[in-house]
């Protein structure tokens with residue numbers, strides 16, 4: 554298996570002269586965590602110094618045990634948390650707004666407004682941006698169609714299953730036409746069958762749109778099914794232990810049963826075991 558460790562990435566960054574930092578060394582880098590470290594105000598050392606580049610069109614899963622800093626890193630990519638040391642760059646800029654890059658975030662909870670229809674929920678970001686109603690309605694229809702909810706715009710969230718609510722949440726993110734979709738365990742609360750179906754549809758969406766996706770998960774299976782690249786993290790302190798490209802083009806149901814799928818799952822599982830502290834309670 555082709556594998557690159559985080560040490561390679563970190564070393565490349567350590568060697569980069571400071572004068573090169575304002576611009577990404579290659580135009581394909583959309584997100585760059587450069588020697589970032591995070592200690593929260595209460596003293597929790599969430600992330601040890603680490604570096605990571607996300608390339609345009611990547612589907613990167615951040616995979617690792619609870620507390621390894623996956624959400625912290627995602628929030629830094631969203632501009633919701635600042636690193637304690639180092640910096641995040643968005644397409645070479647020091648602020649998302651300066652980069653021209655747009656991102657949208659999807660959380661584990663669908664967080665839909667129960668009093669509003671699905672269409673009104675999905676339209677919310679456009680209403681906040683004061684997009685004129687006819688244009689907004691057309692974009693809502695497009696986003697709902699992208700997630701398979703074309704016929705459900707008029708219903709209320711309580712009339713949808715958990716999986717459909719999550720589809721609506723993804724549509725609300727897609728309606729702003731983001732360059733980068735940041736997803737924090739979006740399918741973690743769903744049953745396995747629904748989760749597999751959403752994984753399949755998300756992968757198809759990613760292929761159709763060319764979006765860049767950063768996806769947080771605890772599930773090795775989900776990461777191997779979805780990703781073009783899996784970044785494996787370990788805890789205490791949070792750090793990257795492996796960066797694994799996954800090149801198989803076929804992500805049909807047959808892939809889940811294939812020898813390469815099983816092999817990737819086995820390899821990642823062994824890496825996770827090796828990186829885990831045996832003293833951790835589960």
Ligand SMILES: Nc1ncnc2c1ncn2[C@@H]1O[C@H](COP(=O)(O)OP(=O)(O)OP(=O)(O)O)[C@@H](O)[C@H]1O
Nearest residue numbers: 593594595597599618619620621622623624625626
């Ligand atoms: N706002 C905060 N203040 C203090 N500590 C925090 C804060 N957010 C996260 N932490 C701590 O930082 C560490 C990393 O948390 P983070 O949520 O990033 O990990 P994670 O890998 O996403 O975990 P999980 O898979 O359980 O969601 C944990 O020890 C967590 O308790």
